[in-house]
Every structure is written in C-alpha cells, then in structure tokens.
Amino acid sequence: MNLSHFEALLVFALFVSVVFGIVTKNTPRDQFRYGVFVFFSFVCVATIVGWLMYPLPW
Amino acid sequence: MLNENSPNAPAEMKTAVRELPRLNMGLTVAICCSCFVIPGLGHILMGRWIRGILFTLAIGLMFLMGLSMQGELYTSDLNQAPLRLFGFFADAGIGLMYWLAEHSHRLGAGNMSARTYDYGTAYLWVCGLLNYLTALDAFDIARGRKP
Numbered sequence: 001m002n003l004s005h006f007e008a009l010l011v012f013a014l015f016v017s018v019v020f021g022i023v024t025k026n027t028p029r030d031q032f033r034y035g036v037f038v039f040f041s042f043v044c045v046a047t048i049v050g051w052l053m054y055p056l057p058w
Numbered sequence: 059m060l061n062e063n064s065p066n067a068p069a070e071m072k073t074a075v076r077e078l079p080r081l082n083m084g085l086t087v088a089i090c091c092s093c094f095v096i097p098g099l100g101h102i103l104m105g106r107w108i109r110g111i112l113f114t115l116a117i118g119l120m121f122l123m124g125l126s127m128q129g130e131l132y133t134s135d136l137n138q139a140p141l142r143l144f145g146f147f148a149d150a151g152i153g154l155m156y157w158l159a160e161h162s163h164r165l166g167a168g169n170m171s172a173r174t175y176d177y178g179t180a181y182l183w184v185c186g187l188l189n190y191l192t193a194l195d196a197f198d199i200a201r202g203r204k205p
Contacts, residue, residue, distance in 0.1 A: 001126040001174065008177040011123065012184070015116045019188045022109055023195045026205050 013042035080202035089200050093193040094153025097185075100196035113192050120185035121152055121159075129178020130168025131160055145179075151186030 003011065021035025081089065081104075089100040098113030125131075132145035150156050159165040166182070169175055198204040 001123060003127065003174060003177070005177070008127070008174065008181075012120075012177070012181065015120045016184065016188065018112055018116045019191065022112060023191050 009043065009046050013039045013046075017042065078202035078205060081200040086197060086200040089196050090193045093189060093196050094151075096154070097152070097189050097192060100193065101199070104196070104199060106199065117152070117185045117189050117192070118155075120181050120188070121155055124178045124181030124185065125159060125165050127174035127178030127181065128169040128172040129166070129175060129180070129182045131156065131166030131182055133160065145183060148183035148186045151188075151190045152182075153189065156186065 017035045017039035020038045021031040025031040025034050089103060092103060093100040096114060097117035098110035098115075101107075101110030101113060103110075132142050132149050134143070134146045134150075136143075168179065172178070195204070
C-alpha cells in the first residue's frame with residue numbers, strides 16, 4: 001500500500017476517532033459528535049504543525 | 059436538581075442507576091482476554107454488536123494497513139535498544155494477530171526504505187494501544203460501570 005502522507009493521516013484520524021468516540025462517550029449522538037471533533041482536531045493540528053515546521057532547515 | 063441518592067428521588071431513577079447488568083469477575087476476565095483474540099470480540103460476546111463490529115473493523119483494518127505499509131512489529135528481544143520495549147508493549151496489545159504476524163517471519167519485518175514505513179509502524183503501535191482501551195471498555199461494561 002502506497003498512501004501519501006496526507007492520505008495516511010486521514011485514514012489514521014478516521015480509525016482513531018471511531019475508537020475514541022465510542023470508548024469515551026455513552027450515547028450514540030455524543031459518540032458521533034466527539035468522533036467528528038477528534039477527527040478534525042487530528043487533521044487540523046497535523047496540518048498546522050506541518051506548515052509550522054515547513055521552513056525549518058533540518 | 060434531584061440526586062438519585064436522595065430519599066425523595068423517584069423509585070425509577072434509583073432503579074435506572076442500579077440496574078446495569080454486572081458479570082462476575084471470572085467472566086469479566088474472560089471477556090477482556092477475548093479482546094486480545096479478536097479486537098471487539100468481548101463487546102460482541104456481551105451483545106454490543108455495533109460497538110464490537112466497529113472496533114473489529116477499525117483496529118483490524120489499522121493493523122492490516124500497518125503491515126501493508128511495511129511497518130515494523132517490535133519484538134521483546136532484550137538485546138536490542140531498551141526503548142524498543144515500549145514499541146513491543148504497544149504492538150503486543152493487538153494480541154493474537156501480533157503473534158500470528160510475528161511468527162510468519164515475513165509480516166512486520168519493516169522496510170525502512172519504504173516511504174510509508176514510519177506511518178505503518180505508527181499504525182501498528184496505535185492499533186495495539188487502542189485495543190488496550192477497548193479491553194478496558196469491555197471491563198467497565200462487564201462490571202456495570204458503563205451503560
């Protein structure tokens with residue numbers, strides 16, 4: 001399997017957010033909302049940190 | 059706000075809090091161990107079908123993708139760098155699938171020159187750690203601490 005970094009990040013965030021959402025909340029609505037929050041948190045934070053590190057020379 | 063411990067609390071409120079099904083410790087341990095055979099199996103055995111199937115799919119697919127991305131499964135070899143034991147602890151959380159992949163001698167060897175090696179290794183670590191979480195979740199449900 002030859003995913004790009006961003007695709008691997010999306011798939012990783014999807015799987016982890018599914019498990020986090022189910023484990024941490026009790027009702028299906030809360031689980032879905034928390035899962036979506038975790039997914040977008042992963043993607044946004046990784047994108048921001050990636051751009052912050054982009055100009056670093058090492 | 060009426061507390062369920064209050065003497066004036068309605069009877070149905072008290073029973074709703076106390077009536078979570080609770081398994082004995084032997085069955086609870088068996089349920090937790092079954093999570094290490096197949097991720098999510100403990101939840102399926104307790105009748106939590108959707109939860110169990112989602113765990114099986116998410117963690118199982120993550121493990122397979124980690125292997126197919128040429129990630130590395132860490133071993134418990136003490137002659138290697140000691141910090142690799144943390145990686146072994148994380149990888150071993152997947153249970154039976156780790157043992158099967160490790161004994162196949164082809165899967166999980168890791169290929170550092172592959173572009174996806176780092177991601178694959180992280181996938182393998184994290185799916186093991188998530189499986190520890192699902193085992194703890196199954197423990198809580200079996201002991202009646204979670205609905």
